[in-house]
Amino acid sequence: MIATLENASLLDEADELASMVIQSEIYAxxxxxxxxxxxxxxxxxxxxxxxxxxxxYDEVQRFGRYHPDYKxxxxEMMESxxxxxxxxxxxxxxxSEKRLSDLLGELSMVLAHSVSESIKVPTGDPFYDRSCGTGCGSGGKCGCHTK
Structure with missing residues (x-):
């Protein structure tokens, strides 16, 4: 890989962004x-x-409700x-883990969409990841993306 000034600049900006996340209140x-x-x-x-x-529980799930200790x-699993x-x-x-995950997800969305709106970014939100979000798999070509 040939290192260019642009590549070095991108790496520096990525390091700066990572540093900002690490110094954030959410991360602390x-x-x-x-x-x-x-x-x-x-x-x-x-x-x-x-x-x-x-x-x-995993052992019982192999046999389902037919396992003698199923119920x-x-x-016990639900109580635990x-x-x-x-x-x-x-x-x-x-x-706090969810807040950090949300921050990183939002950051990923901003970065991905700054390159292209059709980049799929898993958000962990099943409602957003469906047809009108990034989960349809066609990059918005199916017509469900209404931007």
Missing amino acids: EYMLSKQRFEQDKEAQRLVGIFLKVREK PVIK KRELDTYPLIADYKK
């Missing part, structure tokens, strides 16, 4: 909530329980998931 909140989550013994205990239950394992999701540090971590 994410890192703080992640650190709290990782250091909390109760949160780690709940994650460990959930992972063990998920192993049983008890499904109930609810307990995990309602623990304050875990809920805070998930919220």
